[in-house]
Amino acid sequence: MPDIPVGSQIFDLVFHPTESLVFTGLLTGEVMAFTYDEQGNYDQKFTARPSKRSCRGLALSGDGSKLWAVGKGKGVHTLDVESGDDDGVIKLWDPRKPEALRSYTHHFDFISDFLWLDDKKHLVSSSGDGTLSVIDVRSKKVEPFAQSEDQEDELLSLATIKNGQKVIVGTQIGILSVFNRKSGWGDCVDRIPGHPHSIDALCNVPSHYPNAQSTILTGSSDGLLRAVQILPTKLLGVVADHGEFPIERIAVDRGGEGRWVGSVGHEEVLKLTDLKEVFEDDGDEEEVDEEDEDEDAAGGNKVDLVGGEEEKDDDDADVEAEEKSAVKKGKEKATEQDIGSDSDSDPGDEDDKEADVDEDEDGAGAGAGADSSDEEMFTDSRKRKKKPENDPMQMTKRKKGRNEIVTDPSFFADL
Template identity: 30%
Template sequence: MADSSDTESSNDSEYFNSGEDSEDEIDGSPEDDKEESEEDETIKAIKRESQRKNNHPPAIHTEDFITDICFHPINDILAVSNILGDVILYKYSTDENTLLSSMELHTNACRDIEFSHDGKLLYSTSKDKTIMISDVNTEKLIQFYENSHEAPIYCLTIIDENVFATGDDDGTVKLWDSRKKNDKPVYKTKKNEDYISDIVTDEAQKYLICSSGDGSITTINLEKRCVQMQSEEYEEELTCLGLFRTGTKLIAGSSKGKLYMYNWNQFGLHSDTFPGPKVSINSLIPATENIVITAGEDGNLRATYLFPHRHMGIVGQHDMSVENLDICNDGTFIASSGHNNEIKFWNIQYLEKLEKVHVRPKKHERKKELENNLPSSKIKNVSEFFNDLT
């Protein structure tokens, strides 16, 4: 199918159209004497598609492998880290993306970047085992933690304006307080036997939840600074985490394409599981309180309605595995990066209209829903395109 447009469909009723009737429409082509007229109509439809104004920023192409992306919490800025240890800032808009600055921070791959809650600081971690806190406006280094971990750091999360957490390749988690002018953590634990893939907390900041490549979740009590519990180990890596339903639900993605759901405060065993395509879920983000977007090793971004469980379809796609996802400050765009050094933006405003899904799909419909292309996707359903010819 032609990659002719990635604009949003104006017909809400076609959102879940899987294109299954498209073959019949093609077979029912006009007689020979009408072929020229039909071709003219097709060309007109293609032109209409191509002339529609973009509803999202254009793609960003980089020279070096992208390791992480992060939206600024207030301004229209996207931070991009790469395998060289640099962090590049872009000003984005639906018309163009402008390079703001390039900071050479680490001597090795910069694996995770996060803005402070007020957007004034940028936290970065690296394979070189260092942590840096930089001023976004002046680009000056505010704080530097050298040899902060014994193993390369894999992930970082900011808890509040002073405290943040990091996890490394060996399963160690450390808490840091930026008010302390030394490079010593305020807490350290190692309960996992493989890398710490993701770390999250909620607004109450009572618990810190850490997922691991060993297939388990470790819960740290932030108030008491001790390990609260550790979940059972699954026969697959837990790769990413997300909070939903106003923080009452925790979702973990796995290397086998499953979503595990936990009730908050009950992290020992999942309350539900939802299988998807049998490819690794590399990243996930909440699009709404009830819709999660996952990034897959197959290059697809998929939207899934959580309660009741329902695959909504493909939000967007890359030619190669998608590694990173983030959502902008007002929830209009998500950005995704893959192995081909490209960042793509997707307008997901239409998902707000799909918040209420009441019908639970039958088993035989799930495959169609997984393959269905949603309005933000670059691939248009064939039947949806041909509807424009009538």
């Protein structure tokens, strides 16, 4: 989808929960709404300017019928139930009343992001003062339910993984801090480096994608929108590129379960990216990589097996060479002792020799049939093919290895 120009810097965006409609809050104080379709066409629906000061935040009611905006003019227009400001004050509002219900002043620097935990009715806030706080909106106390230790860095963005059990925090130095709700809010349990610049925005991916419960979208000040898998940590790829402009906000349409992700920075355009193309392509590449790994593993095993066979063939060749040499020497010796005897022998002697051979063969067969124990069979085989044993005390008798050189001991006398 082509970029949607708005003519001014965008501070926030929000998608309609059920329609192809997106709202943007601008530096000029305007709120602009755009419709879009699956083919990438878009159209401006309306423009409103509730304040002459910049619009810093937008929110929609659950059914999308009401749009609330907060801005630099310190006013809430058609109002949001919670808002934060540059002084670190968090205010809780009831749209039916003109005044804020409660104000929280435990942060002393700007409020960067909010996260709503519906199961506990807790509001999590991140601040530039380096702390994370949790507010129980059902309590009438003006103190937070919990507040973290100083993380020694500005906390800029919030998201959840693992069905809301872990909270991910983006920081100014590019670290993703992991908080485990079961371990409390005092300190993070893990820190994941890798981003070269600050992580200004975080967003969850739709739940129907693989590993969605451990994958988030990160918007960095280097202008790249990334897909990152956490625990185990893996960079899945770059989703969108804003060039040299930092990314300030990320949102997925259709209540976070849609096809399009919107990202905004300082380049005065709204960029919509098709998540379906990104994650389906990544899935196909992962399948190909797995097939290649399987083939490489099979090839590696094959190489090892081939190497083992070659070594085995070399040992067998050595044994066969020794046996042939012994047989040859025996034949030569027998020839020297019995030379001329063959010419004096008569046919009867040859018949007697053949008979002796037949008797030996019959006797061997009968013996095998009478006693068929495997132990004796292997013992006989070892007797026939037994190689000379190596005597560790007789080093001169040791067989030369492939990478060894046998030398006379006197060679070392002069060293």
